[in-house]
Amino acid sequence: MSVLTEFRQAISIQQNKDDESYEEQINLPLDERVAKGTTMTNLKVVFSFFDQAPNQWCQQLNYPIKFIQSAKIYCDNNISKFREGGLVVLSNGNIKFKMEIIEDSLDNFILAPNDFDVKSCYIDSENYNRNHWEINIVKTDITLKLLSATAGNLENDSLRLNKIENLLKGELRNLSSNTFNYIQLNDSQNNAVNRAICAPNFHLIQGPPGTGKTETIAHIAKLLVDAGKKVFVSAPTHTAINNCLNAISNKIKDKSKVVKIGEKYQAAEVIGNENLTRMIRLPMDKYAFNTHVSKEGIVIGGTPYSMCYPASKRLNNWEFDVAIIDEAAQMSIPMAVSVMSKSDKFIFVGDHQQLDPIMPSGTGVSMFSESVFSRLVRLYPNEKSLLNISYRLNDKLIRIPNTLFYNNNLTSARPFESFYIKSNGFSKVINHPDSKVLYLHKIFDSQGRSQHEANIVAEIVNDLINDGVDLKNIGVLTPYRAQVREIKKALNKFVQNIDAEPIFIDTVDRMQGQERDYIIYSMSNSHPLESKRRLDFFYSPNRLNVAITRGMIKCIVIANYKVFDIIDEELVELPEFEILKPSLDTFKNYFKLSSKIEEVLKEDNW
CATH class of the missing domain: 2.40.30 (Elongation Factor Tu (Ef-tu); domain 3)
Incomplete structure (x- = not known):
């Protein structure tokens, strides 16, 4: 099957899935919709x-x-x-x-x-x-319009279509006779920069947690802009794009050469950056006569929608020399094709051991079987550069993820920092000699929302604050949006007007690519195996990996003990058990490797 045929099939499947999901949710009884x-x-x-x-x-x-x-x-x-x-x-x-x-x-x-x-x-x-x-x-067809526009672009560009088709089949030649000797970073980063610049068609860069992925992108982008190239920086989220543009603009230091496309609420991380220009749209006909943006090398950041969704006209009629796709392991193949359809060369940066894209399941279409990064790493193992030195995780913090996800190929460049607090509350947890602690309790709350865990989080944060930790150095994560609200309500007792403070409180998915000194992860699901709903979401090894690799000094995971009470014999009848088993095994191994503290309640001592 040709890429264009499969792409059109993917469009139809995506829209049908979106329609079915919308109809299923909107037709539920009102109380169920509210509860969900x-x-x-x-x-x-x-x-x-x-x-x-x-x-x-x-x-x-x-x-x-x-x-x-x-x-x-x-x-x-x-x-x-x-x-x-x-x-x-x-x-x-x-x-x-x-x-x-x-x-x-x-x-x-x-x-x-x-x-x-x-x-x-x-x-x-x-x-x-x-x-x-x-x-x-709301029912939306924005993805359908984006993908349909991409299909139309490719139909009229046989050379680019052929290149993308060969790339996705594992048949694209990527040999280069050029040599480049970059020496400004560590050895693995220099290697990635050299190969990315010299590759004629594409390169893959795997950046495990804290290994300087964004810094590496910034160096690559500056070299390309200095060479007069038009560079498109994209990612699945505006946050990831903004973080890249901040790093790039700090290297280039010329606001005419770094542009972010999007609305104001999509620009939180770049507001105040004097080395960057924000615009809602910049179609090519306007760019040609705009004296405020560079014509001799430029980086433009935006989501795939800004490039190919015609109704937005954000980047209408642009063609780029190079596309850099950050967090490529979170981007589906159809979305990546939308970016590639307007670019001559592609640099994919990500980590397939971290979060996957959200895609329709059980379709039988290979474009929805894995992320673009996972596919390309599988097809082109020799075209991948691994960044292997973590500047975020000390030896204790890196131990578990290195064992579970990276075959112990990573090393730490961060010294161990001990921390001791005098507060009584959760000092036993915070002062534990291991930097990564699993705190287990036996309280059962509603699925996806735990007031008990929210209260624990609030007390730990309060202990940290009382001992002088700045709120901006604390991150609170959870898998569920409902638990974010629960935690904010609990924290508001200790920190008034919590939404106005710099503490990060959000889902794991929103934290990828970021870090804090202290990370608290509330799993907030009392007994996921009992309900047997969305097990692939909750027991995602990649989501676990992201959650436990954001902290630089301490990582505290809070969970009901039943989360890890995984007995294969009780689950073997599940239709998806064989697919789910490797994920469950990862959680079992995480439990074995963890330093555990069990909660002791007053009634336990009666």
């Missing part, structure tokens, strides 16, 4: 309004009808899965508005229509019902 976090109901809403039409595409309205600028939501108990940047539908009976979440904090939940949807978001500003509103997931 896909609906918020019985809401109070207060709108703010534009005084005039917000853009030229909006019709003129007669007062008191006005266009909605934003909607502040009042909810007694928000347990939704929604997050900032997500699209939702705000409704009240027959009234429906498509909006984006622009703020999601303990104090504020605010929606606003985007530039396109605002033309349909208007209401009587003097006489609207403020009560009984509902928020639901």
Whole structure:
């Protein structure tokens, strides 16, 4: 099967899966939708309004009808899965508005229509019902449009299509007679830079936790820009792109040569960076006459959608010399093809031992069987450079992930830092001589949300604060969005206005590529094997690897003991058991290798 045929098949499957998932969720009873976090109901809403039409595409309205600028939501108990940047539908009976979440904090939940949807978001500003509103997931076809546009591009570009097809089949020749001797980094990083610059078609760089992946990208990008190349930096998330651009801009130090494409809420990490230019869009016809951006070498950062989704016109008609795809192990093959369809050379940077992309399962289509990085590493093992020195993990922190995931090929360049606190609460856990501790308890909460673990997290954070640890050096992780809210509520007792503080509290998926001195990981699932739901998500070795490799001084994992009470004989009847077994074995081995502390409650001593 040709790549284009399989790509079109993938488009159809992706859309069908999206449609089925949407219909399945939206047709559940209301209480189930609320419990699953896909609906918020019985809401109070207060709108703010534009005084005039917000853009030229909006019709003129007669007062008191006005266009909605934003909607502040009042909810007694928000347990939704929604997050900032997500699209939702705000409704009240027959009234429906498509909006984006622009703020999601303990104090504020605010929606606003985007530039396109605002033309349909208007209401009587003097006489609207403020009560009984509902928020639901939104059905979107943005991925379908992106992939369809990519297919059209490839149909009209046989040379690039042939190159991508050969690459994905393992048949692309990548021999180079060029030599380059870069010496500014460590040996493994220098090797990666040399090979990436010299490779005529593509190169793969595996960057395990803390090995300087982003710094390596920055050096490669600067060399390419100095050579006058047009470089596209992409990744699955804006956070990853922003982190790359910060590092790159610090090397180039010329804001005309580093541009981030996206909305303001997608630019949190680069706001304030004086060596970078932020733009919502930069189509090629505008770029040609823009005197503020370089014509002699430039790096542009954006998601795959900015490059090939025609309706956005963010990077319309651009062609790049080189595409650098960061976190490539989190990017699906169809998404990567969208980037490759507009680039001549590809540098993939990632770690297939960390998080995988979210893809439709059980399709039988090879494009959805693995990430683009996993496939290319498998097809081209000799085209991969491994960064092998970790500057984040000391010898104690690196021990378990090195054994479980990296065949002990990594070494640590970070000295061990002991830490001792005087606070009584959880000092036994924090002061444990091992840098990585597994704290086990026996309290059973609801699936995916644990108030008990949230309280433990809050007390540990409070102990750290009382002994002088800065909040910006603490990261709190969990697999579930609902537990993020639970932890924030518990922490708010000790740290007022927690959303305004620099402490990182979010899901594991949002933490990849980042680090903190102290990491607390709340597994927040009392007995996943009992419900037998989403076991592949919870027992993901890659998610575990990310969670336990973010800390630089201490990593504390909190879990119910039942999480590790894995008995194969009780699970063998599961249809997916054979596929799941290697993952379960990884968790068993993690448990064996861990330094464990068991919680002792007062009633245990009675």
